[in-house]
Amino acid sequence: MRPLSYTQIATYQSCPLLYRLQYIDGLKPKEKGYFSFGSVLHLCAEYFFRVKVPPPPSLNELLDYYQQSWLSEGYQSAEEEENYQAYGREILIGFWRIHSADFRMPLAIEKMFYIDIDGIKLRGFIDRVDKLDSGGLSIVDYKSNQELFPSEYLRSNLQLTLYQLAAEQLWYLPVEKLTLYHLRSNTPCSCQPRQGSQLEEARRLVVEVAENIAGNRFPAVENQYCPCDFPEHCPYYRHQYMGNSIDSDRQAALSRIPEADLVERYVSLQAEIKELECQLEEVRQMIVDFCQNEGLSRVFGREHAVTYKLVEKTGFSEDMVRALLEPEGLWGEVLSFDQSRLRHLITGDKLAEDIRQQLKALRQVISTYPRLFPKKLTDEE
Numbered sequence: 315m316r317p318l319s320y321t322q323i324a325t326y327q328s329c330p331l332l333y334r335l336q337y338i339d340g341l342k343p344k345e346k347g348y349f350s351f352g353s354v355l356h357l358c359a360e361y362f363f364r365v366k367v368p369p370p371p372s373l374n375e376l377l378d379y380y381q382q383s384w385l386s387e388g389y390q391s392a393e394e395e396e397n398y399q400a401y402g403r404e405i406l407i408g409f410w411r412i413h414s415a416d417f418r419m420p421l422a423i424e425k426m427f428y429i430d431i432d433g434i435k436l437r438g439f440i441d442r443v444d445k446l447d448s449g450g451l452s453i454v455d456y457k458s459n460q461e462l463f464p465s466e467y468l469r470s471n472l473q474l475t476l477y478q479l480a481a482e483q484l485w486y487l488p489v490e491k492l493t494l495y496h497l498r499s500n501t502p503c504s505c506q507p508r509q510g511s512q513l514e515e516a517r518r519l520v521v522e523v524a525e526n527i528a529g530n531r532f533p534a535v536e537n538q539y540c541p542c543d544f545p546e547h548c549p550y551y552r553h554q555y556m557g558n559s560i561d562s563d564r565q566a567a568l569s570r571i572p573e574a575d576l577v578e579r580y581v582s583l584q585a586e587i588k589e590l591e592c593q594l595e596e597v598r599q600m601i602v603d604f605c606q607n608e609g610l611s612r613v614f615g616r617e618h619a620v621t622y623k624l625v626e627k628t629g630f631s632e633d634m635v636r637a638l639l640e641p642e643g644l645w646g647e648v649l650s651f652d653q654s655r656l657r658h659l660i661t662g663d664k665l666a667e668d669i670r671q672q673l674k675a676l677r678q679v680i681s682t683y684p685r686l687f688p689k690k691l692t693d694e695e
């Protein structure tokens with residue numbers, strides 16, 4: 315099997331079908347301005363720290379390098395590109411001020427790694443590794459995301475966990491600090507290194523993803539970024555493109571597909587049923603109230619009558635039944651396997667970690683049934 319990277323693992327986790335389309339079928343994602351922008355900022359951060367001896371490049375050198383490295387791909391308009399370019403200069407001026415003031419030579423820049431995780435090859439590049447005064451390592455990954463990273467996100471970020479695994483294998487030194495560097499605000503968002511159980515969990519995840527890929531398991535899984543760049547290959551979106559050119563207007567395209575009418579009819583029937591159920595419950599409650607207030611057991615309409623009864627529900631006390639059946643060796647006869655209690659047990663804190671993992675590994679599909687999930691489309695969709 316080909317080596318996996320963090321990006322591939324993250325793509326598989328978000329949608330296995332997207333992984334297949336990109337990394338097996340070789341479809342190319344559309345170019346996007348913010349990707350080009352992020353790549354250029356990465357290059358500049360690398361350029362700044364990749365010096366043989368201090369000092370680092372001057373601000374003019376850094377800005378010249380930025381200009382030469384600029385990537386124009388993916389911007390919606392010349393104006394958008396210009397705005398991004400000016401914004402990038404501001405970011406780099408801040409970056410230069412902060413890091414030239416306390417410049418220290420990093421241990422490694424864009425460090426390529428290629429490690430083995432339980433037989434699976436994992437490869438990647440770590441943006442920057444610093445050696446701390448304590449002798450331990452600090453890992454920095456540059457990000458051009460819009461928002462800062464909350465601490466919970468940092469604590470569970472898989473990329474940092476995998477980079478810690480890689481760095482400790484490469485240098486045989488403990489990682490003491492993990493950082494996602496938020497370029498847009500020049501803010502290092504740092505957290506503590508991972509402990510044994512989290513590293514173990516990440517190793518298991520890498521193996522699990524590799525096994526799923528080897529087993530050709532590529533279901534489409536909808537997520538917050540849908541539709542991706544390949545909706546015409548996705549079972550959730552392909553219908554909009556059936557028999558029509560991708561560029562045709564959606565409404566016009568759908569008007570030629572008979573199933574589009576079925577969808578609208580299904581949704582409107584569901585709404586009617588819901589409304590009728592509300593009305594039914596309201597009327598039922600009025601009749602019950604009337605019978606209770608008037609002490610009646612039956613009320614008459616013009617063609618029908620409705621009888622009111624308090625229906626009793628009987629059952630057994632578990633303790634009493636158990637006390638009777640257990641001595642007879644029959645208690646097991648009335649117990650049955652309870653899936654929801656098992657799920658509760660797995661997510662609770664009563665289980666030892668290895669038993670929890672073994673139980674999780676036993677999870678499998680035991681039946682399937684068709685179900686429909688309607689939703690209102692937004693203009694964008």
Ligand code: SF4
Nearest residue numbers: 329535540541542548
């Ligand atoms: S649009 Fe389909 S293939 Fe693309 S990410 Fe969403 S579910 Fe996966």
